[in-house]
Amino acid sequence: MKNPAVFAFVFLALTPIRVCLGQTAERQACNVNVDVTDTDPKGTNVRATPGGAAIASLKNTTVDGWIGVHVTGQLGDWYEIDRANLIGADQPAGGKVMFRGKGYLHKSVVGVSGMQNGGAVYLDHDIRSGLVDPRAAGDQRVDLLGCWGEFLKVHIKKGTGWTTAVCTNMNTTCS
Known part of the structure; x- marks a missing residue:
């Protein structure tokens, strides 16, 4: 080829490139309990995938209770959960099940006391x-x-x- 710039462009265009944009961190397995700390009166959305569609809403309907979740994994800024319970003095031992299944909560809405x-x-x-x-x-x-x-x-x-x-x-x- 007479023009090295054209050669470089064609070579790069035909070379497979690994792109990291849009890839998420690998899932880290966990087995811990944390609290929902979100104070939004409309509730906290459980998502089908990190940043995906809401599949459930966790809303604290008690005066002195809180929502506890069991975390089974972490993907970047998202926690994978398999259940959420409403916990409080007026609830059964272990709390009232609010969600069961696979869902995700953003790190900004969970924590510990x-x-x-x-x-x-x-x-x-x-x-x-x-x-x-x-x-x-x-x-x-x-x-x-x-x-x-x-x-x-x-x-x-x-x-x-x-x-x-x-x-x-x-x-x-x-x-």
């Missing part, structure tokens, strides 16, 4: 790893960042780490 007083926060999702905090205070702010197996990745006053000792009771600090 705090730490179990004295719970350990580890550097990694392994109890043999070092400690961020060996006895975390129960009455501190806890930001939920992710999950891995039975561990939740959290940010607390002393830093970011992994724990199984969170509080999922919206009416107490578990301290």
Whole structure:
């Protein structure tokens, strides 16, 4: 070819290119319970796929209750759930089932109430790893960042780490 630019264009046009746009993170398996923290009075949408169509709405119909969800996986900013229960003093033990099946909640609508007083926060999702905090205070702010197996990745006053000792009771600090 006489024109190298044309050759380069044709070569690139015929070469398969792997594009990452629109791909989501790999699913991380989890087995944890967290709370719905969304305060929208219309409820929180459970979606069929991350960012997809709403398949259910979770609405707290109690004065002193809250909604707890069981997380089975995480895909980027989305948590995969298999059930949601309305929990409160006027509900049966374990709560009233509000949703059962596979659905997704965005990370912005779930969280935890705090730490179990004295719970350990580890550097990694392994109890043999070092400690961020060996006895975390129960009455501190806890930001939920992710999950891995039975561990939740959290940010607390002393830093970011992994724990199984969170509080999922919206009416107490578990301290």
